[in-house]
Amino acid sequence: MDTAAGPAVQMSGIVKDFPGVRALDGAGLRLEPGEVHALLGENGAGKSTLIKVLTGVHRPDAGSIAIGGRPVAIAGPQDAERHGIATVYQEVNLCPNLSVAENILLGREPRGPFGISPRRMNRRAAELAAETGLDLDPARALGEYPIAVQQLVAILRAVDLDARVLVLDEPTSSLDRDEVRILFDLVERLRSRGVAILFVTHFLDQVYELCGRMTVLRNGRPVGTFTTDELDQRGLVGLMLGEQAGELDRVEGRAHGGAPPADAPPLLRARALGRKGGIAPYDLDVAPGSIVGLAGLLGSGRTEAVRLLFGADRPDSGSVEVDGRPVPLRTPRAPIAAGLAYCPEDRKAEGLVAGLSVADNLLLAMQAARGWMRPVPRRARAELVERYISALRIRPSAPDTPVGALSGGNQQKVLLGRWLIMRPRLLILDEPTRGIDVGAKAEVQRLVAAEAEEGTAVLFVSSELEEVLRLSHRVVVLRDRRVVAGLDNGGGLDVDGVLDEIAEGGAR
Amino acid sequence: MAAQTRRLVWPLLVLAGLLAANAVATPGFFAVSVKGGRLYGSLVDILHFGAPLMLIALGMTVVIALRGIDLSVGAVVAVSGALACEIIVAAGDDGSAGTVAAAVAAALALSVLLGLWNGFLAAVLRIQPIVATLILMVAGRGLAQLITDGQITTVTSEPYRRIAGGGLAAVPFTVLMAAVTVLVMWLALRRTALGLFVEAVGGNAEAARLAGIRATGLAVAAYAFCGLCAGLAGIIISANTGSADGNKAGLWIELDAILAVVIGGTLLTGGRFSIAGTVLGAVIVQTLSTTVYTMGVPPESALVFKAVVVFVVSLLQSPRFRAQVAAPFRRGGPPTPARGPQGPAPEEEDDAMRTQTGAGRPDRREARR
Ligand SMILES: Nc1ncnc2c1ncn2[C@@H]1O[C@H](COP(=O)(O)OP(=O)(O)OP(=O)(O)O)[C@@H](O)[C@H]1O
Numbered sequence: 048m049d050t051a052a053g054p055a056v057q058m059s060g061i062v063k064d065f066p067g068v069r070a071l072d073g074a075g076l077r078l079e080p081g082e083v084h085a086l087l088g089e090n091g092a093g094k095s096t097l098i099k100v101l102t103g104v105h106r107p108d109a110g111s112i113a114i115g116g117r118p119v120a121i122a123g124p125q126d127a128e129r130h131g132i133a134t135v136y137q138e139v140n141l142c143p144n145l146s147v148a149e150n151i152l153l154g155r156e157p158r159g160p161f162g163i164s165p166r167r168m169n170r171r172a173a174e175l176a177a178e179t180g181l182d183l184d185p186a187r188a189l190g191e192y193p194i195a196v197q198q199l200v201a202i203l204r205a206v207d208l209d210a211r212v213l214v215l216d217e218p219t220s221s222l223d224r225d226e227v228r229i230l231f232d233l234v235e236r237l238r239s240r241g242v243a244i245l246f247v248t249h250f251l252d253q254v255y256e257l258c259g260r261m262t263v264l265r266n267g268r269p270v271g272t273f274t275t276d277e278l279d280q281r282g283l284v285g286l287m288l289g290e291q292a293g294e295l296d297r298v299e300g301r302a303h304g305g306a307p308p309a310d311a312p313p314l315l316r317a318r319a320l321g322r323k324g325g326i327a328p329y330d331l332d333v334a335p336g337s338i339v340g341l342a343g344l345l346g347s348g349r350t351e352a353v354r355l356l357f358g359a360d361r362p363d364s365g366s367v368e369v370d371g372r373p374v375p376l377r378t379p380r381a382p383i384a385a386g387l388a389y390c391p392e393d394r395k396a397e398g399l400v401a402g403l404s405v406a407d408n409l410l411l412a413m414q415a416a417r418g419w420m421r422p423v424p425r426r427a428r429a430e431l432v433e434r435y436i437s438a439l440r441i442r443p444s445a446p447d448t449p450v451g452a453l454s455g456g457n458q459q460k461v462l463l464g465r466w467l468i469m470r471p472r473l474l475i476l477d478e479p480t481r482g483i484d485v486g487a488k489a490e491v492q493r494l495v496a497a498e499a500e501e502g503t504a505v506l507f508v509s510s511e512l513e514e515v516l517r518l519s520h521r522v523v524v525l526r527d528r529r530v531v532a533g534l535d536n537g538g539g540l541d542v543d544g545v546l547d548e549i550a551e552g553g554a555r
Numbered sequence: 556m557a558a559q560t561r562r563l564v565w566p567l568l569v570l571a572g573l574l575a576a577n578a579v580a581t582p583g584f585f586a587v588s589v590k591g592g593r594l595y596g597s598l599v600d601i602l603h604f605g606a607p608l609m610l611i612a613l614g615m616t617v618v619i620a621l622r623g624i625d626l627s628v629g630a631v632v633a634v635s636g637a638l639a640c641e642i643i644v645a646a647g648d649d650g651s652a653g654t655v656a657a658a659v660a661a662a663l664a665l666s667v668l669l670g671l672w673n674g675f676l677a678a679v680l681r682i683q684p685i686v687a688t689l690i691l692m693v694a695g696r697g698l699a700q701l702i703t704d705g706q707i708t709t710v711t712s713e714p715y716r717r718i719a720g721g722g723l724a725a726v727p728f729t730v731l732m733a734a735v736t737v738l739v740m741w742l743a744l745r746r747t748a749l750g751l752f753v754e755a756v757g758g759n760a761e762a763a764r765l766a767g768i769r770a771t772g773l774a775v776a777a778y779a780f781c782g783l784c785a786g787l788a789g790i791i792i793s794a795n796t797g798s799a800d801g802n803k804a805g806l807w808i809e810l811d812a813i814l815a816v817v818i819g820g821t822l823l824t825g826g827r828f829s830i831a832g833t834v835l836g837a838v839i840v841q842t843l844s845t846t847v848y849t850m851g852v853p854p855e856s857a858l859v860f861k862a863v864v865v866f867v868v869s870l871l872q873s874p875r876f877r878a879q880v881a882a883p884f885r886r887g888g889p890p891t892p893a894r895g896p897q898g899p900a901p902e903e904e905d906d907a908m909r910t911q912t913g914a915g916r917p918d919r920r921e922a923r924r
Pocket residue numbers: 065066068069070088089090091092093094095096097137442443451452453454455456457482484
């Protein structure tokens with residue numbers, strides 16, 4: 048690797064067409080060595096596509112790329128790595144069946160006298176993890192870790208590449224505060240080494256904390272490049288969303304709807320519900336119309352707790368009642384029939400069927416509940432699909448687009464739509480706003496609040512404490528796989544208060 | 556739908572090519588005549604002799620769409636034929652319609668049972684489908700031998716022979732059976748939500764389960780249906796030859812069936828299927844066998860000939876091959892197949908999302924350079 052003469056990366060006039068959509072239309076950006084540069088835009092603006100053009104996954108239909116001042120044609124992801132570009136993609140794409148160490152070092156395995164040396168590999172991986180303050184067992188299969196950890200492993204892989212350009216496509220969407228800190232420290236270290244870092248995120252606070260300059264895309268076209276000093280957050284949102292920006296104000300500062308009727312009998316009552324290795328037995332009541340937030344660190348058991356309620360995993364103790372009637376939890380079918388709905392956190396593995404259309408994915412749960420003998424009538428189907436596509440602003444809005452071709456945020460909206468269509472009585476949302484843009488996030492939060500006002504109970508898992516606090520009537524805190532506190536969010540509860548519970552709730 | 560039709564274009568062209576070659580080699584290849592109230596001609600023969608393959612391929616389509624596979628169909632063919640013939644012979648080979656009906660019913664019931672067994676192993680116990688059905692592939696032949704006592708059982712029962720030899724309004728029963736099965740499948744899968752469920756479970760079983768679909772039950776039913784199809788094929792085959800041969804009946808037919816399904820555009824990775832494609836695929840495979848025969852390809856090179864045609868069809872269906880061929884006509888040169896250890900699959904593979912672990916290891920040598 049020679050010392051770069053020009054900008055680390057210069058992309059200009061990039062055009063990329065997919066069948067039926069022009070994803071990029073003259074987009075470009077310039078990355079200088081030693082800067083952290085944000086790439087911003089709403090869902091489907093073309094951020095991931097621009098990155099995939101840079102890393103050779105997609106071949107541009109027009110435009111040029113120069114690295115270190117020299118024009119290059121990048122042939123594929125491996126070629127990009129040879130050019131010193133390391134990438135963490137939005138959809139984590141590692142091999143869950145291989146060990147952590149293998150995933151980090153795949154293709155660059157340290158060798159001993161007898162070929163690849165697993166011992167050295169594990170040692171190197173452990174070093175890397177320790178350097179960055181991560182607690183990882185390099186010999187364990189990656190798939191055994193939650194996605195957030197997998198994402199950090201993907202980043203470790205990129206770090207170990209010794210790259211001069213590091214591309215991070217929404218790396219923080221599944222991380223909690225501590226991991227975000229770990230990541231930021233990493234980024235800062237790399238930046239001071241002269242690495243150019245391209246950072247895609249929908250968390251605008253993080254942009255202003257970390258980045259010097261930012262490039263904004265809208266509908267695949269460049270809107271401009273700005274320094275964080277010359278453009279404030281409000282102005283930025285205006286540029287990203289275009290004419291719809293005004294609508295944001297309506298929902299922005301909104302707290303949760305009024306308090307739920309205090310004397311209402313609980314809709315859902317869980318008693319001593321638990322599963323070994325997942326979550327210690329816990330009790331939970333959720334009243335109709337109330338929003339209960341689940342807060343805790345990664346691996347604190349939030350996801351495990353809600354999966355039991357839905358029959359996604361089979362509990363080995365305890366029971367669940369809806370309206371006082373016990374619900375069998377062998378499969379999700381009985382909970383669904385009782386009015387429960389569950390949006391899992393890993394939309395790719397557990398949520399969507401990538402090869403099926405947006406319409407089929409939206410209607411899957413409803414169709415499953417009706418049974419195979421009674422297909423949703425064509426007219427009702429078209430009407431429902433149309434209504435939810437426009438309510439959730441799913442784009443592209445053609446109902447027969449395969450879901451796999453949608454941008455990450457739009458996929459999330461499809462998953463949410465699938466369950467909203469069911470008009471559930473208890474909506475369980477695991478990280479529902481992960482990866483969706485500021486406009487859509489406000490939209491989802493508004494939808495959740497509106498559902499609750501109409502009497503739907505909501506159980507809400509989020510790594511974003513502000514979001515939990517803004518929406519929830521009650522916050523349940525988990526720590527080390529047990530429920531440690533239930534806090535009323537009547538007022539007076541703030542992020543620090545919840546953080547305290549998260550940190551020491553179990554100790555008392 | 557448009558995309559579905561487009562995928563059928565290449566197999567259609569291949570079939571047209573095969574038929575054209577036959578027409579050149581055999582004058583009167585397209586001639587169809589009615590003799591003694593029955594249709595005759597090479598085309599009719601292809602459909603008639605291809606009916607068992609088509610039935611099996613139809614059953615296999617659903618199993619493959621659910622990301623499974625059934626290697627045991629050939630063995631089930633043997634078992635079903637053996638049981639039917641043995642019952643008829645035991646009843647004195649009198650050939651009464653009642654005996655034949657009972658024999659057929661028993662054979663089909665046993666075939667469904669064998670299919671359920673496959674489904675139990677593959678879907679309930681989650682044994683890998685290849686291994687799970689390999690068990691019956693081997694054991695089934697043994698079972699057929701047991702039923703026939705190691706002999707080749709021959710039947711002369713007139714009603715039984717008529718299952719393969721008879722017809723309705725000049726159309727052979729065999730062709731009718733295949734046609735009815737196609738129709739029933741199409742109605743069941745495309746006119747209800749069953750087809751959607753199959754594609755959902757095949758595309759992402761866990762997501763389907765969490766959406767409330769009975770993924771396991773669906774898979775078990777698919778294997779049972781596949782068993783039923785194989786059983787029916789077994790009856791046709793044994794009625795055709797008037798015998799049950801536990802060793803030879805349905806030998807290698809599972810491979811032809813899988814081939815037919817794949818040629819028809821159903822993905823082995825599950826999640827998408829095409830009934831019309833499978834029908835077309837089965838006709839192509841059968842036409843191939845007929846072609847080898849009518850063109851006088853020497854038997855020792857027949858398999859090679861068949862392999863070449865299959866190779867060509869597969870090439871034509873490979874997105875990467877098509878891109879390579881098309882590349883000189885486009886700007887930008889050929890696409891690059893390199894796939895990084897953590898990079899998403901290159902764009903020409905539209906199933907990148909589905910094969911998330913299938914990326915395989917990158918070329919180590921290249922990566923270390
Ligand atoms: N493989 C593909 N096939 C067809 N269309 C695609 C494909 N990948 C992306 N698109 C389309 O290109 C556009 C840009 O998508 P992209 O993933 O780049 O958006 P994004 O800015 O990363 O959005 P998000 O914030 O939601 O991740 C979208 O309209 C998307 O539907």
